[in-house]
Amino acid sequence: HVKDHNKNGYAIYNEQMNKKALRRVVLETNLREAIANEDFFLEYQPIIELSTGSIVGMEVLVRWDHASLGTISPGEFIPLAEETGLIIPLGEWILREACLQTKRWQLQGLQSLRVSINVSVRQLQQQGRFVDSVKRILDEVELETKWIDFEITETALMKNEEEMIGVLNEIKSLGINISIDDFGTGYSSMYHLKSFSVDTLKIDCSFIGEMHTNPKSKAIVTSIIKLAQALNLKTIAEGVEVGDQLRLLSSEKANAIQGYYFSPPVSSKEFENYLLEGYMFQLNQKERV
Ligand code: C2E
Ligand code: MG
Ligand code: MG
Ligand code: MG
Numbered sequence: 001h002v003k004d005h006n007k008n009g010y011a012i013y014n015e016q017m018n019k020k021a022l023r024r025v026v027l028e029t030n031l032r033e034a035i036a037n038e039d040f041f042l043e044y045q046p047i048i049e050l051s052t053g054s055i056v057g058m059e060v061l062v063r064w065d066h067a068s069l070g071t072i073s074p075g076e077f078i079p080l081a082e083e084t085g086l087i088i089p090l091g092e093w094i095l096r097e098a099c100l101q102t103k104r105w106q107l108q109g110l111q112s113l114r115v116s117i118n119v120s121v122r123q124l125q126q127q128g129r130f131v132d133s134v135k136r137i138l139d140e141v142e143l144e145t146k147w148i149d150f151e152i153t154e155t156a157l158m159k160n161e162e163e164m165i166g167v168l169n170e171i172k173s174l175g176i177n178i179s180i181d182d183f184g185t186g187y188s189s190m191y192h193l194k195s196f197s198v199d200t201l202k203i204d205c206s207f208i209g210e211m212h213t214n215p216k217s218k219a220i221v222t223s224i225i226k227l228a229q230a231l232n233l234k235t236i237a238e239g240v241e242v243g244d245q246l247r248l249l250s251s252e253k254a255n256a257i258q259g260y261y262f263s264p265p266v267s268s269k270e271f272e273n274y275l276l277e278g279y280m281f282q283l284n285q286k287e288r289v
Contacts, residue, residue, distance in 0.1 A: 027080055035089050039065050042097055043265035046274060047236060047258045050250050055274060057114035059258060060098040061265045082122045091123045092133055099141040101268055110275040116149040121156035124167045131170045145175035154186025157196060165195060172197050184224060193231060201228050205239025212244035225252050
């Protein structure tokens, strides 16, 4: 019987492996076409300043609208796009679309918003070509660089340090802001703060999600905020889902929040409605602590 079991287990394992490998091949083939066809769309998640309760910016999150497979999440296709190098054309498309939308909202006379765009290490590693493409797109769109923020993970910074310092300095000299995404989850965070000139720390949702129930997580969040203050950096708390987290972040003086508590990522149309309605985040008496 043991033998049978093993045999079945092996068969199932094999089948799952095949399914996974097959989906990968299908996605990879489709990804090329999808880039050519521009089968992607962007969602926008508001970033709210705690001191005023107003929307000061948004993070751009890409989605793939697949004809038969439905909407595919970036968690699945971004790693594939990175491995295949397709992130280069895709990243350019995302940057252009995000900047065009931001510019459109500016021209409509809506409040000025900073647009946060996720940038992969693979994009940064093209040496001068990344900075050139950024410059070209911004010239084309006529969006001032002060309205742009690039989110980069710590792991990306670790890749080829010397090269990264060079690229990031160039980006900074254009006037673009730099955020460290998922802060606290990568290697030697302090080291990055010393070597790279960053503007904002985005505190990872794994700490925020537990900060009202786990004293260790709360201590980590508090320490990150203090560290940021000492270094003159801003903080954005990611993944704020409940009022208890908001109250703590408010009393600890985080600069801004982002999360389902206020809004999930939404379509450009829905986001525009937030702006048109002058949607403000009411921090009531209780929430101010
Ligand atoms: P990220 O940059 O850390 O983005 C934040 C993720 O948290 C998003 O997932 C967002 O939908 C999700 N999120 C927002 N609020 C909450 C909340 O309150 N609770 C929880 N549990 N989650 C929340 P999403 O959209 O699935 O994106 C996943 C990752 O894919 C991103 O993580 C980023 O690393 C990557 N990604 C997304 N869009 C792009 C892009 O345009 N370019 C690149 N290079 N990567 C992207
Ligand atoms: Mg991000
Ligand atoms: Mg993040
Ligand atoms: Mg992430």
